[in-house]
Amino acid sequence: MKKFLKIAAIVLVLLIGFVLAVPFLFKDKIIATVKETVNEQLNAKVDFGEFDISIISTFPNLKFSIENVQVDGVAEFDGVRLAEVGRLDLVLDLMSVISGDEYKIKKIYVNQSKIHAKILENGKANWDIAKVDSTTVEEETPDTSSSPFKMALKELKIADSYIVYEDLEGKMKAAIGPYEFELSGDFTENTTDMKMNFVTDTLTYVMDGIPFLNKVRSEFSAIILTDLKNSKYTFKDNVLKINALESKFDGWLAMPNDSIMEMDINFSTTKTTFKEILSLVPAIYAREFASVKTAGNAELKAVIKGQYTETRLPFFDIQLLVSNAMFKYPDSAQIGR
Numbered sequence: 366m367k368k369f370l371k372i373a374a375i376v377l378v379l380l381i382g383f384v385l386a387v388p389f390l391f392k393d394k395i396i397a398t399v400k401e402t403v404n405e406q407l408n409a410k411v412d413f414g415e416f417d418i419s420i421i422s423t424f425p426n427l428k429f430s431i432e433n434v435q436v437d438g439v440a441e442f443d444g445v446r447l448a449e450v451g452r453l454d455l456v457l458d459l460m461s462v463i464s465g466d467e468y469k470i471k472k473i474y475v476n477q478s479k480i481h482a483k484i485l486e487n488g489k490a491n492w493d494i495a496k497v498d499s500t501t502v503e504e505e506t507p508d509t510s511s512s513p514f515k516m517a518l519k520e521l522k523i524a525d526s527y528i529v530y531e532d533l534e535g536k537m538k539a540a541i542g543p544y545e546f547e548l549s550g551d552f553t554e555n556t557t558d559m560k561m562n563f564v565t566d567t568l569t570y571v572m573d574g575i576p577f578l579n580k581v582r583s584e585f586s587a588i589i590l591t592d593l594k595n596s597k598y599t600f601k602d603n604v605l606k607i608n609a610l611e612s613k614f615d616g617w618l619a620m621p622n623d624s625i626m627e628m629d630i631n632f633s634t635t636k637t638t639f640k641e642i643l644s645l646v647p648a649i650y651a652r653e654f655a656s657v658k659t660a661g662n663a664e665l666k667a668v669i670k671g672q673y674t675e676t677r678l679p680f681f682d683i684q685l686l687v688s689n690a691m692f693k694y695p696d697s698a699q700i701g702r
Contacts, residue, residue, distance in 0.1 A: 409447065409494040410437040426471060429455045442483065442491040451477030451525075471519050478526040479542075486533045521548040537572040541565050541583075550591065558601075559591045568607075581608050581645070596620040600630070609644035611635045612665070625674050632667040639663045639690040661690030 414433030434450040437443075456472035483491045527542030544565035550557040563585040570578040587603030597619040605612050616630035634641065639661035664686045671679030 406496055407436075407494050408496055409439060411435070412437075427457045429457060436494075438491050438494075441485060441489060445483055445491055446479075446481060447491050447494070448480050449478065450475055473518065473521045475521075475523040476525060478523065480526075480528045482528070482530045484532045484534050488534050518552045519549065522546070535572075536574075537570070539571075540567070540569045542567060552591075552593065555592065555594045557591050557593070559589045559598075560587075561589060562586045578607070578645075583607050604635075607645065610641045610665075625672055627672050628669055628679055630669045632665075632669070634663075634665045637662050637664050639687060639692070642685070642687065643692055656694075658693045659691065661688060663687045663690065 412433075412435045413431050416429070416431040418430075419428050431453050432451065434448070434453055435446065436448040438445040438447055452475075454472075454474040455470050456474075458469040458471055481491075523544070523546040525543050525545070527544070528540070530539040532538065542565060544563065547562045548559065550559040552559075564583070566582050567580045568578055568583045569576065569580055584606040585603070588601045589603075590599040590601055592598070597617060599617040600615050603613060603615075605614065612632060612634045614630055614632040616628065618626065618628045618630065620626050638659070640657070640659040642663040642665065643657070643659060664684075666684045668682040669679050671677070673679055
């Protein structure tokens with residue numbers, strides 16, 4: 366028994382030593398792989414600050430953390446920062462790291478990120494930074510099959526982050542942030558129930574100089590049946606809130622190839638008072654919305670069905686029904702009825 370305990374103690378010490386040593390054994394190897402992969406596959410200036418590798422908090426997985434990641438544009442986009450990330454945490458399968466053939470990423474945590482997506486008037490996008498093999502004429506997309514990083518994703522979290530989308534060609538701009546986003550599901554399977562949650566206090570959308578949405582609060586939660594093999598997504602339980610307007614939709618969306626998007630989606634509001642519809646008007650919502658007196662009913666329905674391609678648009682049917690509606694600010698004249 367004493368001999369057994371002695372051997373067990375030695376094995377335990379060796380295991381603890383291995384656990385503590387793993388981050389140092391693989392740190393340089395992973396960093397070198399990251400830099401090599403980025404330089405080989407991107408047309409952009411990429412830089413990052415401090416990084417760390419640990420195993421204690423995520424055992425039996427490996428945690429890779431990196432701070433102050435910056436991706437700056439080149440050529441036409443010189444001076445435009447495509448992305449920056451305050452902190453990025455990757456949880457990797459330890460055995461995949463030890464084998465060295467590929468690194469399986471299981472979880473991704475992003476904090477304080479900013480993305481500025483921009484399309485020039487000539488249609489060129491600043492996120493199109495993946496290098497293309499010039500020796501291959503038929504293949505228009507970059508070959509990433511040799512990448513040492515593989516997705517075995519089960520969780521994605523983004524916190525305190527911002528997105529700006531600027532389309533000079535289409536004369537529109539959208540801004541979101543700060544926002545929180547969570548995504549979970551077993552993406553190693555062909556089909557999975559993908560759970561999604563998104564919330565932001567500021568969503569803005571402007572087209573042709575007209576602000577259709579101006580700093581509205583938005584929330585979206587959903588369970589989506591995801592068929593990864595066929596790139597088809599079926600909406601199950603979902604709620605979309607924009608200011609006080611709450612709605613649900615069902616149906617599906619599929620992307621059989623890179624040039625076609627197919628969809629059959631039905632949308633309807635879950636509340637039927639005029640006040641919820643009125644909350645979409647920026648000037649009204651901003652001025653003491655809770656104290657605004659309203660009356661009347663409203664119902665918003667929409668159907669989107671068909672294909673979206675470079676030459677085709679899906680069928681749209683949008684209905685807004687308002688009856689016996691009025692609204693009145695405190696100490697102001699009544700409008701409506």
